[in-house]
Amino acid sequence: MIDEEDVGEDVDESDTVNEASQDASDVPSFSYVASVVIEKPGKGSLMTEVEGRSGSFLTQRLIYIRNNQLAVDSTAEGDWQRRGVYHGPALQHLEEDIQEDMEKYFDARGINAELAEFIPKYIEYRERLAYINWLENVKSFVEA
Numbered sequence: 532m533i534d535e536e537d538v539g540e541d542v543d544e545s546d547t548v549n550e551a552s553q554d555a556s557d558v559p560s561f562s563y564v565a566s567v568v569i570e571k572p573g574k575g576s577l578m579t580e581v582e583g584r585s586g587s588f589l590t591q592r593l594i595y596i597r598n599n600q601l602a603v604d605s606t607a608e609g610d611w612q613r614r615g616v617y618h619g620p621a622l623q624h625l626e627e628d629i630q631e632d633m634e635k636y637f638d639a640r641g642i643n644a645e646l647a648e649f650i651p652k653y654i655e656y657r658e659r660l661a662y663i664n665w666l667e668n669v670k671s672f673v674e675a
Contacts, residue, residue: 570603
């Protein structure tokens with residue numbers, strides 16, 4: 532979740548990490564879906580699900596949700612209510628300049644190739660931790 536007040540409109544290029552030097556083989560090759568929510572206090576939220584693959588994102592739709600709490604509500608009721616919100620047109624059906632503006636908007640907020648490369652590494656890291664924890668629990672159970 533990104534709080535709009537924490538992000539300035541100008542992005543300092545010197546603050547970005549040069550990812551070109553990274554080996555592409557470092558990025559796991561599986562695809563994933565991640566939910567992205569950008570909040571503006573008192574103004575609502577933009578929500579999208581992105582499909583990440585090969586170090587990039589594919590965004591299908593951009594949903595405006597008036598209630599910030601509803602945008603992040605992980606309950607079944609919250610999910611049900613979000614399904615009733617208009618999901619907007621498919622982004623690829625919008626004019627090209629609007630698509631480019633949305634890409635710039637996301638990029639300025641860190642929703643870019645760098646994040647698309649980080650997420651699968653983080654998924655693998657969390658999976659490894661869960662596996663180690665599972666092994667320890669099974670060992671503890673068997674030894675008891």
